[in-house]
Amino acid sequence: MIGQIRASTRTIGRRFLSDASGAVKQRPKKHSKLGVLAGFVVGTAGGFYWALNSTLSNPPEFLFPLSSSTRLCDIPSPCYATKWDFELALEELRAHFPEDAISSSVTDIENHTTNNYTLHAPEPSQRPRVVVYPSSTDDVVKVMQIAHEYRVPVVPYGGGTSIEGQYVATRRGITLDLSRMNNVISYNKDDMDITVQAGVGWQDINELVGSDGLMLGPDPGPGATCAGMVACSCSGTNAHHYGTMKENVVNLKLVLPDGQVIKTRRRPKKSSNGYNLTGLLIGSEGTLGIVTEVTVKLHVKPKFETVAVVPFKSINDATVAVTKLIQEGIPLNAVELLDERMMKAINFSGQTSRKWDEQPTLFFKLGSGHKNILNEIVKSVKQVTKDTGGQSFQVARNEQECTELWSARKSIFWSSIDYGRSVISPDVKVWSTDVAVPMSNLSRMIEETVKDCDASGLYTTIVGHVGDGNFHCLLMYDSKDEKLAMDLADRMVTRSLKYDGTCSGEHGIGTSKRHHLVQELGEDTIDVMRKIKMAIDPLRIMNPDKIFKIDPNDRAK
Numbered sequence: 001m002i003g004q005i006r007a008s009t010r011t012i013g014r015r016f017l018s019d020a021s022g023a024v025k026q027r028p029k030k031h032s033k034l035g036v037l038a039g040f041v042v043g044t045a046g047g048f049y050w051a052l053n054s055t056l057s058n059p060p061e062f063l064f065p066l067s068s069s070t071r072l073c074d075i076p077s078p079c080y081a082t083k084w085d086f087e088l089a090l091e092e093l094r095a096h097f098p099e100d101a102i103s104s105s106v107t108d109i110e111n112h113t114t115n116n117y118t119l120h121a122p123e124p125s126q127r128p129r130v131v132v133y134p135s136s137t138d139d140v141v142k143v144m145q146i147a148h149e150y151r152v153p154v155v156p157y158g159g160g161t162s163i164e165g166q167y168v169a170t171r172r173g174i175t176l177d178l179s180r181m182n183n184v185i186s187y188n189k190d191d192m193d194i195t196v197q198a199g200v201g202w203q204d205i206n207e208l209v210g211s212d213g214l215m216l217g218p219d220p221g222p223g224a225t226c227a228g229m230v231a232c233s234c235s236g237t238n239a240h241h242y243g244t245m246k247e248n249v250v251n252l253k254l255v256l257p258d259g260q261v262i263k264t265r266r267r268p269k270k271s272s273n274g275y276n277l278t279g280l281l282i283g284s285e286g287t288l289g290i291v292t293e294v295t296v297k298l299h300v301k302p303k304f305e306t307v308a309v310v311p312f313k314s315i316n317d318a319t320v321a322v323t324k325l326i327q328e329g330i331p332l333n334a335v336e337l338l339d340e341r342m343m344k345a346i347n348f349s350g351q352t353s354r355k356w357d358e359q360p361t362l363f364f365k366l367g368s369g370h371k372n373i374l375n376e377i378v379k380s381v382k383q384v385t386k387d388t389g390g391q392s393f394q395v396a397r398n399e400q401e402c403t404e405l406w407s408a409r410k411s412i413f414w415s416s417i418d419y420g421r422s423v424i425s426p427d428v429k430v431w432s433t434d435v436a437v438p439m440s441n442l443s444r445m446i447e448e449t450v451k452d453c454d455a456s457g458l459y460t461t462i463v464g465h466v467g468d469g470n471f472h473c474l475l476m477y478d479s480k481d482e483k484l485a486m487d488l489a490d491r492m493v494t495r496s497l498k499y500d501g502t503c504s505g506e507h508g509i510g511t512s513k514r515h516h517l518v519q520e521l522g523e524d525t526i527d528v529m530r531k532i533k534m535a536i537d538p539l540r541i542m543n544p545d546k547i548f549k550i551d552p553n554d555r556a557k
């Protein structure tokens, strides 16, 4: 390819010269002095043109890299605003924004530094210098133009519920909190989609569309926002039936690192219109630009829905049951596995109004638009789980019982904390790791993990979105056991890769799983991601250091 370009520019250069000399030759002799002069001028211009062309076709590598991927060792460290530059940028921001849109108060900075759900706390210095609250896409454009001019790093922030260090301000700079962009732009009930600003929460959408019998698919942590969900490619208990963000986003409006605005696509259900930029942005964790508007699909809420609970003797029996149900094509709106320790924690904490068998247990959501069909589904699930070793089958008979049965699944986080605080230590923390493996390897993967947890001496509980081979291990630890917990989580990820799995089913990479992503995909694949990053954000100001390294001098994992 490069050879071809070079050859063709040389040919053009040569043709130019020969045409020029041909023209000179045809001139009458009496103009010979003029002819020589013209020949000289044309010849010089031609030579110049040739030199320019050969520079263009053979530019210095550092200006115009020729390779299809970008290795970390081939790029220099990024160069960000000095403290002085930052002050100038801040002055410009203050000139454009009202006072209440810019904050550097201690609590504001604190609130945007980290949350309490992660084991990977930022370094004490890794905190934003300033938090900016835009109210519109135009505001975001202004911030990015200023940030681009002064090379200030910008970290977008939605609901702050991500747990792998996704919004840590590793290079300080601006944290852009989009929570004030919380308007619905258009709700197309008949097309079953809705366009909202970045800061609208998934719970808000469900509240709005629920009365029309509609719902959003993905259901991550309470408080998460649409743009944060796009950025983390999140999902939740509904993913088995309704898909993850990857299957649910229709289009996005994006402010690029230099302040340009693009829309990735229009609204029809299908389109074969070139590169899938929507797909590229889902899971990009704020490293390519700032999402300001999101159009997502809505689903029909099942008119009739019920909850069933089935305890099993072993995790293997439970996963065999799920595999069989899936293979028989029985629709499950959600299927969640809680291990016996999780059931014990729930039982212990009293977060639910009833007590539970302390055995690995499957929680099902079953639904349909027709009552009779739902009854058939319930019957099939009952039969299959019985055949595969289900110890009992409880099904809710009304809405109140549905809520009661599902409340156990809902309480897992608080039940685990309660249990940990009472039994382990009052300052216990919970960190939820997240991996996914092919369904056929799930039970071996979980069983090995449980053995490893036992050996470590930490108390752990397991909750799995088993229909997708995805599960979390909640590690309970106090400060003296942090290293133990970290190592246990590391081994769990390594194990998932042995089973051809992924280091992140739904929580993303952030700063804390970068080394695992290298393990999973290899340097070459990451180098292509880095090439895309460098093409769109050559100054590396958008959420630096997330997903993969962008600085050869970055010494962290």
Ligand SMILES: Cc1cc2nc3c(=O)[nH]c(=O)nc-3n(C[C@H](O)[C@H](O)[C@H](O)COP(=O)(O)OP(=O)(O)OC[C@H]3O[C@@H](n4cnc5c(N)ncnc54)[C@H](O)[C@@H]3O)c2cc1C
Pocket: 117, 155, 156, 157, 158, 159, 160, 161, 162, 163, 166, 167, 178, 198, 219, 220, 221, 222, 223, 224, 225, 226, 227, 228, 229, 230, 231, 232, 233, 234, 235, 236, 237, 285, 286, 287, 289, 290, 291, 292, 413, 506, 507, 543, 546
């Ligand atoms: C209790 C609890 C339960 C959870 N359960 C689940 C679960 O079941 N399933 C699941 O998938 N996740 C779960 N999560 C994780 C979390 O809720 C998701 O990752 C969610 O998508 C994060 O959204 P957020 O708005 O809080 O994003 P934030 O944490 O604010 O940000 C996350 C990332 O998105 C980027 N970002 C934010 N806004 C924008 C924007 N406008 N443009 C570009 N980038 C942006 C940020 O820079 C950051 O990199 C849980 C978390 C908690 C605390």
Ligand SMILES: *[C@@H]1O[C@H](CO)[C@@H](O)[C@H](O)[C@H]1NC(C)=O
Pocket: 105, 107, 108, 111
């Ligand atoms: C910081 O977060 C706390 C807890 O979420 C909240 O109550 C408080 O209002 C926040 N402070 C600011 C300045 O946003």
Ligand SMILES: *[C@@H]1O[C@H](CO)[C@@H](O)[C@H](O)[C@H]1NC(C)=O
Pocket: 110, 111, 114, 115, 116
């Ligand atoms: C984290 O926990 C500490 C102590 O429990 C609390 O003071 C702080 O407000 C919490 N931070 C957030 C962001 O919730």
Ligand SMILES: *[C@@H]1O[C@H](CO)[C@@H](O)[C@H](O)[C@H]1NC(C)=O
Pocket: 245, 246, 247, 248, 249, 250, 265, 270, 271, 272, 273, 276, 278, 279, 280, 282
């Ligand atoms: C593009 O990617 C999105 C998100 O992953 C996906 O939902 C969609 O089906 C893909 N294709 C098109 C044509 O939009």
Ligand SMILES: *[C@@H]1O[C@H](CO)[C@@H](O)[C@H](O)[C@H]1NC(C)=O
Pocket: 347, 348, 355, 356, 357, 358
């Ligand atoms: C559930 O917890 C209660 C209270 O801790 C306990 O008495 C009971 O035995 C537990 N139930 C089962 C089935 O183990």
Ligand SMILES: *[C@@H]1O[C@H](CO)[C@@H](O)[C@H](O)[C@H]1NC(C)=O
Pocket: 438, 440, 441, 444, 498, 499
């Ligand atoms: C995972 O399951 C496949 C069958 O789907 C099997 O061939 C493979 O050996 C399993 N991996 C491990 C590490 O057991």
